[in-house]
Amino acid sequence: MSMLAPAMPVRRSARTEIAVAAIFIALALVPFAAAYGAQGYILSLFVRVMVFAIAALAVDFLCGFGGLITFGHAAFIGLGAYTVAIAGAHGVTDMAITLPLAILVSALFAYVTGTICLRTSGVYFIMITLAFGQMAYFIAGSLAPYGGDDGITLPARSTLFGLAVFKDDRALYYVTLGFLAGAYFLLRAVVYSRFGRVFRGARENPTRMATIGFDVFRYQRIGYVIAGALGGLAGFLLANATEFVSPAYMSWQRSGELIIMVIFGGLGTLYGAIVGAASFLLLEEVLAGFTENWKLIFGPLLVLIVLFARGGMVGLVTSIKARLTRG
Amino acid sequence: MADAVLLIENLRKRFGGLVVTDGVTLEIGPGELHAVIGPNGAGKTTLIHQISGTLTPDGGRMLLNGADIMPLPPNERARLGLARSFQITSVLPRFSALENVALAVQARSGSSYRFLRPAAREAELNDQAMAALTEVSLDHRADIVAAHLSHGEKRALELAIALALEPKLLLLDEPMAGTGPEESERIVAVLKKLKGRFAMLLVEHDMDAVFALADKISVLVYGRVLASGTPHEVRNDPAVTEAYLGEELE
Ligand SMILES: Nc1ncnc2c1ncn2[C@@H]1O[C@H](COP(=O)(O)OP(=O)(O)OP(=O)(O)O)[C@@H](O)[C@H]1O
Ligand SMILES: [Mg+2]
Numbered sequence: 001m002s003m004l005a006p007a008m009p010v011r012r013s014a015r016t017e018i019a020v021a022a023i024f025i026a027l028a029l030v031p032f033a034a035a036y037g038a039q040g041y042i043l044s045l046f047v048r049v050m051v052f053a054i055a056a057l058a059v060d061f062l063c064g065f066g067g068l069i070t071f072g073h074a075a076f077i078g079l080g081a082y083t084v085a086i087a088g089a090h091g092v093t094d095m096a097i098t099l100p101l102a103i104l105v106s107a108l109f110a111y112v113t114g115t116i117c118l119r120t121s122g123v124y125f126i127m128i129t130l131a132f133g134q135m136a137y138f139i140a141g142s143l144a145p146y147g148g149d150d151g152i153t154l155p156a157r158s159t160l161f162g163l164a165v166f167k168d169d170r171a172l173y174y175v176t177l178g179f180l181a182g183a184y185f186l187l188r189a190v191v192y193s194r195f196g197r198v199f200r201g202a203r204e205n206p207t208r209m210a211t212i213g214f215d216v217f218r219y220q221r222i223g224y225v226i227a228g229a230l231g232g233l234a235g236f237l238l239a240n241a242t243e244f245v246s247p248a249y250m251s252w253q254r255s256g257e258l259i260i261m262v263i264f265g266g267l268g269t270l271y272g273a274i275v276g277a278a279s280f281l282l283l284e285e286v287l288a289g290f291t292e293n294w295k296l297i298f299g300p301l302l303v304l305i306v307l308f309a310r311g312g313m314v315g316l317v318t319s320i321k322a323r324l325t326r327g
Numbered sequence: 328m329a330d331a332v333l334l335i336e337n338l339r340k341r342f343g344g345l346v347v348t349d350g351v352t353l354e355i356g357p358g359e360l361h362a363v364i365g366p367n368g369a370g371k372t373t374l375i376h377q378i379s380g381t382l383t384p385d386g387g388r389m390l391l392n393g394a395d396i397m398p399l400p401p402n403e404r405a406r407l408g409l410a411r412s413f414q415i416t417s418v419l420p421r422f423s424a425l426e427n428v429a430l431a432v433q434a435r436s437g438s439s440y441r442f443l444r445p446a447a448r449e450a451e452l453n454d455q456a457m458a459a460l461t462e463v464s465l466d467h468r469a470d471i472v473a474a475h476l477s478h479g480e481k482r483a484l485e486l487a488i489a490l491a492l493e494p495k496l497l498l499l500d501e502p503m504a505g506t507g508p509e510e511s512e513r514i515v516a517v518l519k520k521l522k523g524r525f526a527m528l529l530v531e532h533d534m535d536a537v538f539a540l541a542d543k544i545s546v547l548v549y550g551r552v553l554a555s556g557t558p559h560e561v562r563n564d565p566a567v568t569e570a571y572l573g574e575e576l577e
Contacts, residue, residue: 192445194433201430204419211379211417212492213405213434222440 064268067203072133078250080235110228151246266314408495479510
């Protein structure tokens with residue numbers, strides 16, 4: 001009956017709260033642990049994890065709650081990142097400008113493309129989001145003044161009112177963590193809100209929603225814009241983390257990876273998106289360290305997890321626990 | 328009549344070569360319960376779809392409280408006071424019974440462009456939703472996920488959703504379809520209680536229920552209104568007896 005489990009329990013369970021607290025405490029402690037190892041490497045790996053977790057949260061919001069399977073979400077990351085890079089190329093490096101701008105550009109792209117995508121549903125929706133994603137990818141590749149296919153290096157990380165706040169990797173780490181927490185708690189509030197109820201209802205039964213008086217399209221478009229804006233935020237952070245931006249950020253493979261992360265962690269749970277992004281990127285990193293042909297292992301492993309861990313890692317832990325307590 | 332809640336004139340609809348609504352004219356006054364009966368495939372559901380806006384007619388006129396609703400999409404018709412139930416149960420399967428109804432309350436009262444406050448804790452929404460559930464005797468099942476309700480309970484839930492909208496006109500497409508005798512009786516009792524509060528258009532095959540509830544009856548055959556009038560008039564109309572009621576009333 002897992003198909004019919006409530007999309008979001010009315011009451012938040014204590015187990016969820018503990019899991020969420022554990023995730024954020026663990027992330028907050030990473031820099032301390034990293035001090036005993038390859039600090040720079042560990043910090044940058046986990047910044048990546050958190051950046052993709054933000055984007056995966058947005059994807060979970062759309063797929064897991066809105067039933068809108070988006071296959072082009074990497075475009076929003078790319079838009080956010082390119083906004084930072086292009087502004088930087090013109091000497092604008094202050095995040096007081098570039099951060100709102102990155103979010104605005106992605107939100108605007110979401111509004112325009114959402115207006116078209118959301119007229120369709122099902123497979124058509126997936127294909128059109130993919131098409132818009134590819135469109136953004138090819139446009140970025142053709143931006144000759146900004147590196148074209150090769151991408152472009154940032155002059156420096158963003159400043160805040162002239163201060164080089166991201167100069168220290170730890171500062172970037174904690175700012176990213178702060179944004180991740182913000183994104184998580186924002187989406188959680190949205191999902192439970194009046195708006196979220198309509199957004200979730202639209203996935204359950206759009207005809208019913210229309211006959212009780214909701215213009216489903218408008219609500220879905222707002223949801224799409226929220227998710228797009230979060231993608232832009234992730235892009236802003238990614239550009240700062242890597243100090244480099246290229247069209248590869250927007251490739252459809254990236255969009256697919258975001259979906260896999262969400263399925264990995266457990267669709268429709270929000271915190272599962274964080275778990276999924278972490279497991280995906282860390283597993284990738286570990287396997288890549290083992291063997292050059294890591295994709296040979298990674299691919300089948302993904303299939304197995306998707307097949308056997310319905311509800312993702314979060315679901316897997318829950319069901320193992322249930323089996324253990326039953327004896 | 329100017330004060331009709333619903334006025335339909337010469338409504339026409341065809342699916343390819345099949346004429347399903349053939350110049351239907353119908354009027355429902357305030358507080359009136361108007362039953363539409365007819366054999367399977369007569370076009371009753373199609374008529375309701377056109378009134379609620381999920382299907383577009385080919386021609387004709389439809390006025391709700393004097394306002395032309397023809398160009399409006401379903402959600403805007405709902406905002407004008409049109410509520411409906413579906414022949415095939417249509418609820419939000421993963422939402423609890425209470426949340427299904429609370430969503431309807433939300434649709435009618437206040438803005439739903441609120442993003443941060445948890446809706447489940449809005450006493451105002453919950454109280455009104457609970458009141459609607461109580462009217463259909465489903466209050467004790469408020470926390471049950473709709474998918475897990477029995478068929479009869481889902482029918483009752485549809486009714487509660489419609490009630491929560493505080494409609495001016497309620498369209499009911501076979502509210503008793505597929506329910507057992509006990510549950511049908513319960514639904515008839517609920518409809519009796521609601522009668523007069525708002526106008527209703529009832530499509531139903533259960534003739535005992537129809538004749539017990541209706542103020543007016545229209546008989547639809549092959550998309551055409553064969554007869555329309557009080558239950559007494561319709562019962563004694565020879566054309567109706569011949570075409571339809573003869574067998575049903577045996
Ligand atoms: N979307 C459609 N496309 C083509 N034909 C349709 C469509 N919907 C309904 N019909 C046909 O139109 C006719 C009227 O259907 P409708 O569902 O309105 O009948 P009804 O009076 O509600 O019947 P019942 O009592 O069985 O519910 C039927 O012959 C049906 O097969
Ligand atoms: Mg029907």
